[in-house]
Amino acid sequence: MDIRDELIEHVPRLRRYARALINNRELADDLVQDTLERAIARTELFRSGTDLRAWLFTIMHNIFVNQVRKSAARGTHLSVDDENVPEADYAVPATQTGALEVRDLDYALQRLPVEQRQVVLLVGLEEMSYADVALALGIPIGTVMSRLSRGRERLRALMAGSVPRANLKVVR
Amino acid sequence: MKFRGPLDERPVSEADIQAYSDGTLAGARAAHVRRYLAGQPGEWRRILFYRRLNAQIRDAYPEQAAPPLNAPPRPRRAWRYVRAFAAAFALACVALGWVAVSEPSQQVLNDAAVMALMEAENAKPGAPATPEAILGPASAPFDLGAAGLRYLGGSEVRLGPFASARRYVYENGEGERVVLLGARAWLASGAPQWSAHRAGALRLLMWRQGGTRWVLAGNAQTRGLMRAADLATMPPRDSGAP
Numbered sequence: 182m183d184i185r186d187e188l189i190e191h192v193p194r195l196r197r198y199a200r201a202l203i204n205n206r207e208l209a210d211d212l213v214q215d216t217l218e219r220a221i222a223r224t225e226l227f228r229s230g231t232d233l234r235a236w237l238f239t240i241m242h243n244i245f246v247n248q249v250r251k252s253a254a255r256g257t258h259l260s261v262d263d264e265n266v267p268e269a270d271y272a273v274p275a276t277q278t279g280a281l282e283v284r285d286l287d288y289a290l291q292r293l294p295v296e297q298r299q300v301v302l303l304v305g306l307e308e309m310s311y312a313d314v315a316l317a318l319g320i321p322i323g324t325v326m327s328r329l330s331r332g333r334e335r336l337r338a339l340m341a342g343s344v345p346r347a348n349l350k351v352v353r
Numbered sequence: 354m355k356f357r358g359p360l361d362e363r364p365v366s367e368a369d370i371q372a373y374s375d376g377t378l379a380g381a382r383a384a385h386v387r388r389y390l391a392g393q394p395g396e397w398r399r400i401l402f403y404r405r406l407n408a409q410i411r412d413a414y415p416e417q418a419a420p421p422l423n424a425p426p427r428p429r430r431a432w433r434y435v436r437a438f439a440a441a442f443a444l445a446c447v448a449l450g451w452v453a454v455s456e457p458s459q460q461v462l463n464d465a466a467v468m469a470l471m472e473a474e475n476a477k478p479g480a481p482a483t484p485e486a487i488l489g490p491a492s493a494p495f496d497l498g499a500a501g502l503r504y505l506g507g508s509e510v511r512l513g514p515f516a517s518a519r520r521y522v523y524e525n526g527e528g529e530r531v532v533l534l535g536a537r538a539w540l541a542s543g544a545p546q547w548s549a550h551r552a553g554a555l556r557l558l559m560w561r562q563g564g565t566r567w568v569l570a571g572n573a574q575t576r577g578l579m580r581a582a583d584l585a586t587m588p589p590r591d592s593g594a595p
Contacts (some may be wrong), residue, residue, distance in 0.1 A: 192415035192417075196417030197415065200417065305407040306407075316437075330370075330371055337399070
């Protein structure tokens with residue numbers, strides 16, 4: 182099978198992941214398109230026999246990181262290491278039934294630092310192994326685990342239903 | 354205290370908890386974690402949340418079908434920006450065009466001023482300047498009392514399908530009437546000093562100030578006409594001056 186045919190098979194997953202990651206349909210589809218274009222332009226760099234999906238996610242990650250860097254230059258970006266921000270500042274109100282509504286999930290996911298969101302989605306949504314996540318993101322597996330743990334704990338806090346504090350913060 | 358179990362086993366780590374939640378922990382290690390969890394109901398709740406979270410994420414974001422191969426390619430981001438910019442530019446042009454056609458030219462305003470003056474002079478003495486004046490704005494744009502002119506009334510006057518002007522009628526002590534017309538002139542440059550134009554027995558005094566084009570029309574012999582133009586174009590004085 183031609184690598185282009187294999188690429189097409191991965192498009193649905195790439196689109197799903199991009200839309201969960203960005204929460205903006207237009208920008209997510211742009212990210213997928215950029216990823217596919219770059220993959221097609223560099224097919225000679227792909228080593229046959231290796232995991233095409235991990236390779237595609239690596240490309241998508243690199244493009245996304247560049248976009249985040251550019252947007253971070255224009256606004257505030259929360260780093261994964263920013264532990265000074267209390268969870269309550271990100272908390273979303275619990276639904277009346279306490280169920281994890283899709284809307285709340287999406288809202289909470291978008292409030293995770295990008296680095297944590299990527300890991301939580303690659304593991305939870307794409308069901309990638311920790312080793313593949315480390316490969317795709319270019320980070321040590323220990324970092325994957327710590328980001329996964331922090332991200333999930335932050336989501337748990339967000340979805341626990343703490344009422345956000347009604348204070349105003351001065352941001353950059 | 355960390356759960357250790359048999360002495361030859363590694364204590365349960367956070368990585369074990371995450372892997373157990375994801376179902377990726379190997380058999381013996383998974384059993385070790387299960388034994389640990391048996392005495393940790395809080396940890397169990399955490400794991401259940403993680404598992405439920407994974408399922409919820411997969412339900413919330415189903416796979417997005419790839420567009421068919423014969424589908425037209427998505428327009429590039431830059432092209433979309435170009436289109437948005439073009440749309441905004443076209444909208445701005447339409448708005449500018451509307452402003453342009455809805456602003457009467459100097460000639461149109463002059464002609465309207467002459468017509469308005471004739472209407473005002475033909476009205477009966479003692480009656481309101483024109484029938485429309487009864488419905489006009491209550492206040493005059495300028496107090497021309499110092500020039501001996503009393504404000505009678507004003508109204509809106511149409512100058513075409515899009516343009517309009519405001520008409521104000523004044524009268525001096527001899528019963529001679531003058532008409533002041535004001536129209537929007539956002540696109541015209543300012544000309545705060547009045548200039549005069551003679552049309553037969555009539556005199557037109559014109560100026561532009563604050564985005565408004567003004568024409569004051571009256572008989573050339575009307576007392577107070579030019580003084581009124583002076584008053585209307587005079588910069589406001591400091592009221593505290595002696």
